[in-house]
Amino acid sequence: MFGTYFRVGFYGCRFGDLDEQEFVYKEPSITKLAEISHRLEEFYSERFGDEVVVIIKDSNPVDKNKLDPNKAYLQITYVEPFFDTYELKERITYFDKNYNLRTFMYCTPFTLDGRAHGDLHEQYKRKAILTTSHAFPYIKTRINVIHKEEIILMPMEVAIEDMQKKTQELAFATHQDPADSKMLQMVLQGCVGTTVNQGPLEVAQVFLSEIPEDPKLFRHHNKLRLCFKDFTKRCEDALRKNKSLIGPDQKEYHRELERNYTKLREALFPLINRKIPQLYRPLPLPTTLTQRNSLSRSSFRRVEC
Known part of the structure; x- marks a missing residue:
């Protein structure tokens, strides 16, 4: 049992230096999203007050202009270790896939009209790939995210x-x-x-x-x-x-x-x-190659004569 990973985003001036920072948390592998959400909400409620801390329920990009400046917002998302195709050839065992982890991914379904889910022909997906400053397992149970890449998948x-x-x-x-x-x-x-x-x-x-x-x-x-x-x-x-x-x-x-x-x-x-x-369709031969072939055929005929 190696671990379960969650992305936690901090939004609001009450967090000070943590404002708009993202971290990947490593938890025991039986940890559920509701458990870590409740624990962090309880921890920061003791610091800021019961009605100040708000948990953002979705994983959509956060628009700070729509947030209450007097409140502290936490966005918590389950993430999975992400490997490129070439890495999977080397990471074969269960241990390999749970050691030296720096890249994580989570997906967010969306439609162009703002809904999370729609019909098949209008269902898009946003894949977010996070890179941390250090690799898990680490001496700390949370590591800050230093790079984030987003990929939009079309319905097909x-x-x-x-x-x-x-x-x-x-x-x-x-x-x-x-x-x-x-x-x-x-x-x-x-x-x-x-x-x-x-x-x-x-x-x-x-x-x-x-x-x-x-x-x-x-x-x-x-x-x-x-x-x-x-x-x-x-x-x-x-x-x-x-x-x-x-x-x-x-x-x-x-x-x-x-x-x-x-x-x-x-x-x-x-x-x-x-x-x-x-x-x-058959690919047309390049002009230079076609000319070269015709020249070689004519040379062959001259030699044959």
Whole structure:
């Protein structure tokens, strides 16, 4: 049990030098967001007064102009260690992924009209990546944030990330050792169940039913299509694994999962097999290369003569 991490932002002149400062706190790994929020609220209420400390409930960017100057505001967000792709090749064990941590990430869903959540085609996501001045574990349980980077994901990029996450969950549940049939069935039900709102089929129907007009979205469209191909393959592997784990009392349940998967695959087939023609045009040869080839062919004919 290595730890759980939270980002804490301080806003208000009552905090003095801490005003507008952000820290990452390391807590015991069983700590919940409500626990650290209550503890910090209690601690600063003893210093400033009961009605002075306010906990900001969301993780949206804070506009200081909208805050009461006579109050002290705390914004507390759960964060996770963040690793680049190249780092994951080296950080293999559980210890590797919980040691020498300096970069953390949290996500905030939003829509352009101000709501946190909306329909699939209007759901954006803001990813904030925080870098601390020192690495955890450290002699202190909180370290100040020295750099913050924000990445905005468009709705199609959010869909790609969600489908990649579902595919990873399927792969993990399928290859888990020792096998856990309950976990596998729960993940499968969430992927192929017909009653799942905003499930894989709806995602495909929203983003893959038509080729986007904006050429900038062609690559995202193609990436999402390939994600669905991988997803259906993982569903098939998971069903095969589940069949080998179940007893006689669950055969009917497994047949229902297979029926749902067949319906899902048939509905997805025309959507994930339609390619964007513009992405598969043969690339024209550069002029210099074309001229060089024609010259070499003419030289060859002269030598042959």
